[in-house]
Amino acid sequence: MSNPFKPTAGMNPPVLVGRTDDIEDFSCALDDGVGAPGRLMYLTGARGVGKTVMLTALGDIARKQHWLVIDETAEDGFIPRIINALHDDDKMRLSSMTMPSANLTIPGTPATASVSLGSLQFAASERALNFRKAMSDRLDKLEKKDRGILITLDEVQAANLEEIRALATAVQHLIREQRNIAFVFAGLPSMVEDVVNDNVLTFLRRAERKHLGSVSLDDVKESFAETIESNGKHATEQVLSALAQATNGYPFMIQLVGYWTWHASATGPYAHDSEITADAADRGIARAKIKLGDMVHGPAVDGLSAMARDYLLAMAQDDGPSSTSDIAKRLERNQIYANVYRTQLIKEDIIFASSYGYVDFKLPYLRDYLREHGAYHQMRRAIAGME
Numbered sequence: 001m002s003n004p005f006k007p008t009a010g011m012n013p014p015v016l017v018g019r020t021d022d023i024e025d026f027s028c029a030l031d032d033g034v035g036a037p038g039r040l041m042y043l044t045g046a047r048g049v050g051k052t053v054m055l056t057a058l059g060d061i062a063r064k065q066h067w068l069v070i071d072e073t074a075e076d077g078f079i080p081r082i083i084n085a086l087h088d089d090d091k092m093r094l095s096s097m098t099m100p101s102a103n104l105t106i107p108g109t110p111a112t113a114s115v116s117l118g119s120l121q122f123a124a125s126e127r128a129l130n131f132r133k134a135m136s137d138r139l140d141k142l143e144k145k146d147r148g149i150l151i152t153l154d155e156v157q158a159a160n161l162e163e164i165r166a167l168a169t170a171v172q173h174l175i176r177e178q179r180n181i182a183f184v185f186a187g188l189p190s191m192v193e194d195v196v197n198d199n200v201l202t203f204l205r206r207a208e209r210k211h212l213g214s215v216s217l218d219d220v221k222e223s224f225a226e227t228i229e230s231n232g233k234h235a236t237e238q239v240l241s242a243l244a245q246a247t248n249g250y251p252f253m254i255q256l257v258g259y260w261t262w263h264a265s266a267t268g269p270y271a272h273d274s275e276i277t278a279d280a281a282d283r284g285i286a287r288a289k290i291k292l293g294d295m296v297h298g299p300a301v302d303g304l305s306a307m308a309r310d311y312l313l314a315m316a317q318d319d320g321p322s323s324t325s326d327i328a329k330r331l332e333r334n335q336i337y338a339n340v341y342r343t344q345l346i347k348e349d350i351i352f353a354s355s356y357g358y359v360d361f362k363l364p365y366l367r368d369y370l371r372e373h374g375a376y377h378q379m380r381r382a383i384a385g386m387e
């Protein structure tokens with residue numbers, strides 16, 4: 001029997017827990033017609049909270065209503081890729097317009113600054129125009145049948161701001177022209193904020209914002225019961241509660257706990273044909289915590305500045321919420337300085353202000369991870385400092 005849980009980035013979970021309201025809002029926005037506010041939306045939240053799978057779920061809603069859905073990731077060149085997708089069935093693909101390969105050396109620049117004509121080199125404004133035209137042409141056909149176009153753009157934090165501006169400007173025009181479109185983008189909180197606050201993109205501020213967070217433990221428990229039962233096994237209330245508790249409501253952890261518990265119930269000392277035993281659950285939870293460290297905590301911590309990492313390490317010395325003035329003391333900095341990193345970490349959804357003057361970890365098990373790996377992180381910093 002294959003494992004029903006999917007602890008892989010972007011993979012659809014067996015049950016999408018706790019997002020019904022958000023999905024319904026979007027469904028209504030499509031029903032409400034051109035100009036409905038929910039047709040312009042952005043999703044933010046920490047790594048592994050389920051942004052990518054939400055984009056898929058929203059895309060499914062639109063597909064059910066026979067919309068054309070284009071899913072893209074905001075790496076360089078996403079506009080030409082969207083244009084390609086728009087032309088997909090009428091042989092007008094951009095690749096066929098590619099010019100013969102030739103190198104052009106620009107006078108007055110070093111020889112290395114040559115431009116290959118073989119690849120597409122649109123100026124941003126030209127890209128926007130091409131995109132608008134491709135959208136309009138496609139919409140002319142779709143709208144006759146009451147259909148529209150949804151574009152989802154993931155990993156917006158990785159985007160080149162110029163290209164985002166070009167796309168957003170074009171989308172704004174299409175909205176003004178009352179075209180039947182929807183646009184949903186997703187990314188990590190602080191970077192998306194940079195995009196939304198870009199003064200050229202003021203209209204994006206009006207986009208409906210969904211900050212995805214953890215989901216309720218009752219919903220998690222129910223989803224475990226449903227997935228386990230529908231795949232031919234059984235677990236007691238007690239085991240289901242233990243599994244749900246261990247996730248802390250963090251979506252990625254739902255899949256990790258589910259996956260490794262299922263695994264423990266399929267092979268090894270706790271294998272059982274029809275039952276997920278308490279031992280299997282314990283073992284699964286332990287494995288899930290280790291995997292969470294490798295897959296989420298490691299990358300999340302590595303992506304931070306050395307000072308933000310130190311801030312977390314200082315917090316990890318406490319067993320519960322940390323006083324911000326204690327942390328400043330541990331860092332041997334004044335509070336204003338420490339506060340810069342506090343703000344940054346809160347924005348990234350890694351910690352939160354638990355009460356006045358106190359912060360606590362938001363990513364589950366990060367404290368344990370840091371305690372285990374703290375020495376490693378400090379060593380790395382010491383090495384970097386010697387270079």
Ligand SMILES: Nc1ncnc2c1ncn2[C@@H]1O[C@H](COP(=O)(O)OP(=O)(O)OP(=O)(O)O)[C@@H](O)[C@H]1O
Pocket residue numbers: 006007008009010011012013015016017018019045046047048049050051052053054188215251252253254255
């Ligand atoms: N609502 C949910 N219920 C159950 N599982 C979920 C839910 N949302 C996400 N997951 C699971 O969590 C994992 C992470 O989801 P996803 O890749 O969408 O996160 P993300 O927010 O896009 O992360 P990143 O910022 O790293 O791209 C996947 O294994 C997915 O199946």
Ligand SMILES: [Mg+2]
Pocket residue numbers: 009010051052053154
């Ligand atoms: Mg993602």
